[in-house]
Structures are given as C-alpha cells and as structure tokens.
Amino acid sequence: MLALSLCSSSLAQQPWTLVGIGDTQVLSQSVAGGQAIESMTQWVVDNQQAKNIVFVTQLGDIVQDGLYGRTNAQASSVNNVDEWNRVEAAIAHLENASIPWGTAVGNHELDWVDVIPGVTPSSNWWSSENPGVPVPASGFEGWKQRFGPTTTGRFDDVPQFGGASPDDVDSYFVYNAGGRDYLHIHLQVDVPDTAISWAQGVIDAHAGMPTIVSTHVFEGTIHGPPNHPYLPGSGRNSANQVWDKLINDNSQIFLVLNGHTGQQQHRTRTNAAGKSVFTIVQDYAGFDTGGQNSGYMRLYEFDESNSVLRVKTYSPKLDEYLTTASHQYDLTLDWLTRFDITLVGDLDFNTVIDINDWNLFRTGHLTDLSSLTKLQQYSMGDMDGDGDNDVSDFALFKTAYDNANGVGQFEAMVSRVPEPCSSSLLGACSCSSLIVLRGRLGRCRHGRR
Structure with a gap:
C-alpha cells in the first residue's frame, strides 16, 4: 500500500x-x-x-x-x-x-x-x-x-x-x-x-x-x-x-x-x-x-x-x-x-508500528513534502498534518511507538539501529533550543549516507 x-x-x-x-x-x-x-x-x-x-x-x-x-x-x-x-x-x-x-x-x-x-x-x-x-x-x-x-x-x-x-x-x-x-x-x-x-x-x-x-x-x-x-x-x-x-x-x-x-x-x-x-x-x-x-x-x-x-x-x-x-x-x-489512519504512527499501514515505520520517518524528516498528497506526507512522517516532518512530528512518533510497543521501547529500538542518525535524532529531541535541534537533525540527515 x-x-x-x-x-x-x-x-x-x-x-x-x-x-x-x-x-x-x-x-x-x-x-x-x-x-x-x-x-x-x-x-x-x-x-x-x-x-x-x-x-x-x-x-x-x-x-x-x-x-x-x-x-x-x-x-x-x-x-x-x-x-x-x-x-x-x-x-x-x-x-x-x-x-x-x-x-x-x-x-x-x-x-x-x-x-x-x-x-x-x-x-x-x-x-x-x-x-x-x-x-x-x-x-x-x-x-x-x-x-x-x-x-x-x-x-x-x-x-x-x-x-x-x-x-x-x-x-x-x-x-x-x-x-x-x-x-x-x-x-x-x-x-x-x-x-x-x-x-x-x-x-x-x-x-x-x-x-x-x-x-x-x-x-x-x-x-x-x-x-x-x-x-x-x-x-x-x-x-x-x-x-x-x-x-x-x-x-x-x-x-x-x-x-x-x-x-x-x-x-x-x-x-x-x-x-x-x-x-x-x-x-x-x-x-x-x-x-x-x-x-x-x-x-x-x-x-x-x-x-x-x-x-x-x-x-x-x-x-x-x-x-x-x-x-x-x-x-x-x-x-x-x-x-486512512487506523493506527497513529503506522506509516506503512501494516497494522503494526515497528522499525520499518521508523525508517520511513527518518527518510522524510526535514525534507520538502509540499508536492505530496496528505496521505503521502503522513507516510513520510507528517504526524500532525501540517505538511512537514519536524520536531513536533518526532515527539508524536516516539509517543505512538511507545504506546504500541511499551514504555521505553522506542529508545531500545533506536539503540539497536547501527546508523548514527537514529541516536542523534533521539538526543536532539531533548534539546531545549529549536535552533540547535534543527542543526543536529540537518547534519544527521545529510551525513548518514
């Protein structure tokens, strides 16, 4: 789908x-x-x-x-x-x-x-x-x-x-x-x-x-x-x-x-x-x-x-x-x-929230989603329906993941992902400065390949 x-x-x-x-x-x-x-x-x-x-x-x-x-x-x-x-x-x-x-x-x-x-x-x-x-x-x-x-x-x-x-x-x-x-x-x-x-x-x-x-x-x-x-x-x-x-x-x-x-x-x-x-x-x-x-x-x-x-x-x-x-x-x-959405956070619509959804979220983070339909934007991590995938969407996805899999399971899943981007995203979420957060996420997105 x-x-x-x-x-x-x-x-x-x-x-x-x-x-x-x-x-x-x-x-x-x-x-x-x-x-x-x-x-x-x-x-x-x-x-x-x-x-x-x-x-x-x-x-x-x-x-x-x-x-x-x-x-x-x-x-x-x-x-x-x-x-x-x-x-x-x-x-x-x-x-x-x-x-x-x-x-x-x-x-x-x-x-x-x-x-x-x-x-x-x-x-x-x-x-x-x-x-x-x-x-x-x-x-x-x-x-x-x-x-x-x-x-x-x-x-x-x-x-x-x-x-x-x-x-x-x-x-x-x-x-x-x-x-x-x-x-x-x-x-x-x-x-x-x-x-x-x-x-x-x-x-x-x-x-x-x-x-x-x-x-x-x-x-x-x-x-x-x-x-x-x-x-x-x-x-x-x-x-x-x-x-x-x-x-x-x-x-x-x-x-x-x-x-x-x-x-x-x-x-x-x-x-x-x-x-x-x-x-x-x-x-x-x-x-x-x-x-x-x-x-x-x-x-x-x-x-x-x-x-x-x-x-x-x-x-x-x-x-x-x-x-x-x-x-x-x-x-x-x-x-x-x-x-369309029966389970918030299930970005690939297979009725579970797992690492595949996280990979989709990371792919769409801080990218230009403006040319996509609302369904496509959601599939790329726009959790709040405002047309982009940013820090607020990250917080919503993390909550949805833990709600579906248990408290603390999001951090456990991220720790098992080998790319440095995942841990950087998680760390960035706790930063109080939006400017610092966007800087870290931007470096992660451009550097992980």
Missing part, C-alpha cells in the same frame, strides 16, 4: 464534484419545467471536465403523479406518461455522455402516490377523492419500468454500477474520485427493514470504503422526520430508526443526502465510533411552483487537499447561485484521519 501511495500523483487529489438533483416533481409537470430539468443535466455534461463531475445523485420524487396520476381511481392504464417522458429526456443527456447517475425512490414514484399496499394513505386523500372505492394495489412498478436496474437493464454497461436490491428499488455504485474509491448507496423512501438489511450486506462487502447514502426522507423536521416515517406500514423506518439501524454503527458512512421536506438544512452528527456524519436535506421544489421552474441543484465539491466539502446551490436555467447560509457552506472533513 505504501509503494502505491507514494507513487501516485498528487494530482489524484484534485477537487471533484458530486451533483445532487433534488425533488423534480413540480418541474416534471410542464414542458417548461421539463426543459429546466434538461438544463440541469446538460449543464453537468457541459461542465463535467471543468468541475471534475464524477457522479449525479437524484434524491427522489422525480415525478409528481406516480404511474396512474392521483385522482383517477378507475384508471386501468398509465395516464401519467408525460411526466416520466420529460424526466427520461433529461436523464438521457447524462447517459449519452456516459456520466454515471443513480436515484433514490420517493413517495411520488409510487404507482398511486402515497399509497402503500394494504395501508390507508397517510394523507387520507384516497378516501376523500375516491369515496367508496377500495384502496388499490400500489408499488413502484411504474418506476421500475423506467429506471429499475434489473427490470430495464439500463445500468448493465455502467462500470460504476454495483447492483440492485431483490425488489429492484435500491441500488449501489462504486466510483473513483480524488484518488480513492467511494461507495454510494441509494435507498427508497422510509427505508424499510428489508432495504436496511440489503444495504448492510453491501457495506459489509465494501468494508472501510468511504460511503455516501442518498435517500428520500432523512434530515429535516416536517413530513415525517425525525421521529416518524412519512408513510405508515409495517417495517418502515423513521429517520431516527434509520440512524440507529444503519448509519450510526457503520463508521464508513460520512454523508447522507435527502430531499422531501421542502427544507434546506444540514447537521453534523457523531456516530458510535465518534466520527462525524454530515446529514443534508435539499428540496427546491418550492422554488419551482407558480411557473417559476427555477431548477436549482446542489454541487458538492470534495477538496481533500484542503480538508473541506463545499456545498453550493446553482440554477443552470437562471445561471444563478444561492449564496445565503442555508444554500452555501463549507464542511470540514479530514479524509486522512477519517478513512
């Missing part, structure tokens, strides 16, 4: 972008709205290289009126073709450009919106609009006919596609971005227990891989979350239950995205391992009502070198950014400590 990390180009950590498209339900209802959706996806194609766009995630409610429409209780065939066609036309821009994308299924993709088989609709719209008519069978059959991975086979030739759940509603992708692999899971509205079990199996098969979850209902405070699922029914989960059953104990999950609530909020939560998890809701459907068709979407810019995830909101149709605090902000994320 060390050889691979040191040979990789620092350019591998260039910032990259994940595009988040929220609830397009209102846009799908009109020709002008459909054009606004197409402006989003065409913008992605046009800016893929400039923004280093790696993936597009859609967060549910991709249409407004399900398969059959909302009020026609006697429908015997699809009567909502136009909405689906508009959305598919927009998605075609991505697929024609071979840009991978995925979608989390929302409540408006149900064949009969908000209707779960065998359960009275939560809004009770069915009884009021269709008095005396039994609640019909309803599922995601219309969505599957358009976007179901297994049903349609539309992702078969997408190398980033990993697989779909047995019911063909949930899916996952693995893509390389910024020099590392990411797992991205899309889960249906209210994430049923069956979907959680499937997702856990996917995570187990990709243990340790940085993971993003896109779903329809999670962050937010209305229309269900945090304490209730949006729709009733056995086995459906609230946001709090999804956290407890899936997010909290899987430390590799660091980002959860959703739509649904009409809100623009975010939180940083702490999981069972003490790691940060960013939970973000974006739903701009309210900006599209009344013929506005604004078409705002999110740009999530991952800048690993600067330890920041930048969140921006942009409308290609209006060529306008929303820059107030709820629409644009930065989140601090140190990828190195979050995903």
Whole structure:
C-alpha cells in the first residue's frame, strides 16, 4: 500500500464534484419545467471536465403523479406518461455522455402516490377523492419500468454500477474520485427493514470504503422526520430508526443526502465510533411552483487537499447561485484521519508500528513534502498534518511507538539501529533550543549516507 501511495500523483487529489438533483416533481409537470430539468443535466455534461463531475445523485420524487396520476381511481392504464417522458429526456443527456447517475425512490414514484399496499394513505386523500372505492394495489412498478436496474437493464454497461436490491428499488455504485474509491448507496423512501438489511450486506462487502447514502426522507423536521416515517406500514423506518439501524454503527458512512421536506438544512452528527456524519436535506421544489421552474441543484465539491466539502446551490436555467447560509457552506472533513489512519504512527499501514515505520520517518524528516498528497506526507512522517516532518512530528512518533510497543521501547529500538542518525535524532529531541535541534537533525540527515 505504501509503494502505491507514494507513487501516485498528487494530482489524484484534485477537487471533484458530486451533483445532487433534488425533488423534480413540480418541474416534471410542464414542458417548461421539463426543459429546466434538461438544463440541469446538460449543464453537468457541459461542465463535467471543468468541475471534475464524477457522479449525479437524484434524491427522489422525480415525478409528481406516480404511474396512474392521483385522482383517477378507475384508471386501468398509465395516464401519467408525460411526466416520466420529460424526466427520461433529461436523464438521457447524462447517459449519452456516459456520466454515471443513480436515484433514490420517493413517495411520488409510487404507482398511486402515497399509497402503500394494504395501508390507508397517510394523507387520507384516497378516501376523500375516491369515496367508496377500495384502496388499490400500489408499488413502484411504474418506476421500475423506467429506471429499475434489473427490470430495464439500463445500468448493465455502467462500470460504476454495483447492483440492485431483490425488489429492484435500491441500488449501489462504486466510483473513483480524488484518488480513492467511494461507495454510494441509494435507498427508497422510509427505508424499510428489508432495504436496511440489503444495504448492510453491501457495506459489509465494501468494508472501510468511504460511503455516501442518498435517500428520500432523512434530515429535516416536517413530513415525517425525525421521529416518524412519512408513510405508515409495517417495517418502515423513521429517520431516527434509520440512524440507529444503519448509519450510526457503520463508521464508513460520512454523508447522507435527502430531499422531501421542502427544507434546506444540514447537521453534523457523531456516530458510535465518534466520527462525524454530515446529514443534508435539499428540496427546491418550492422554488419551482407558480411557473417559476427555477431548477436549482446542489454541487458538492470534495477538496481533500484542503480538508473541506463545499456545498453550493446553482440554477443552470437562471445561471444563478444561492449564496445565503442555508444554500452555501463549507464542511470540514479530514479524509486522512477519517478513512486512512487506523493506527497513529503506522506509516506503512501494516497494522503494526515497528522499525520499518521508523525508517520511513527518518527518510522524510526535514525534507520538502509540499508536492505530496496528505496521505503521502503522513507516510513520510507528517504526524500532525501540517505538511512537514519536524520536531513536533518526532515527539508524536516516539509517543505512538511507545504506546504500541511499551514504555521505553522506542529508545531500545533506536539503540539497536547501527546508523548514527537514529541516536542523534533521539538526543536532539531533548534539546531545549529549536535552533540547535534543527542543526543536529540537518547534519544527521545529510551525513548518514
């Protein structure tokens, strides 16, 4: 692993972008709205290289009126073709450009919106609009006919596609971005227990891989979350239950995205391992009502070198950014400590701290590490993440070595190393003058060969 990390180009950590498209339900209802959706996806194609766009995630409610429409209780065939066609036309821009994308299924993709088989609709719209008519069978059959991975086979030739759940509603992708692999899971509205079990199996098969979850209902405070699922029914989960059953104990999950609530909020939560998890809701459907068709979407810019995830909101149709605090902000994320370092001081990542790590540390001491990635800098002894290997890093490495091997073992190891450099480094650490210390370390580094 060390050889691979040191040979990789620092350019591998260039910032990259994940595009988040929220609830397009209102846009799908009109020709002008459909054009606004197409402006989003065409913008992605046009800016893929400039923004280093790696993936597009859609967060549910991709249409407004399900398969059959909302009020026609006697429908015997699809009567909502136009909405689906508009959305598919927009998605075609991505697929024609071979840009991978995925979608989390929302409540408006149900064949009969908000209707779960065998359960009275939560809004009770069915009884009021269709008095005396039994609640019909309803599922995601219309969505599957358009976007179901297994049903349609539309992702078969997408190398980033990993697989779909047995019911063909949930899916996952693995893509390389910024020099590392990411797992991205899309889960249906209210994430049923069956979907959680499937997702856990996917995570187990990709243990340790940085993971993003896109779903329809999670962050937010209305229309269900945090304490209730949006729709009733056995086995459906609230946001709090999804956290407890899936997010909290899987430390590799660091980002959860959703739509649904009409809100623009975010939180940083702490999981069972003490790691940060960013939970973000974006739903701009309210900006599209009344013929506005604004078409705002999110740009999530991952800048690993600067330890920041930048969140921006942009409308290609209006060529306008929303820059107030709820629409644009930065989140601090140190990828190195979050995903790479499992044992501080283990510079070659073999789960032990030994003389090989010490040799790596000595090689990097007082050398120019500025052209390396943060992972490479760490592998050369930058213990405190400030971009160099100096006296403070020496003290940290010595402490880490003794913590792993026993008090006094660092000095014992150094005494067994034949090169004079090791003992000089150890002696120099006790000097009170930083100038004297740097002088000794510099002479040692230049003279040991």
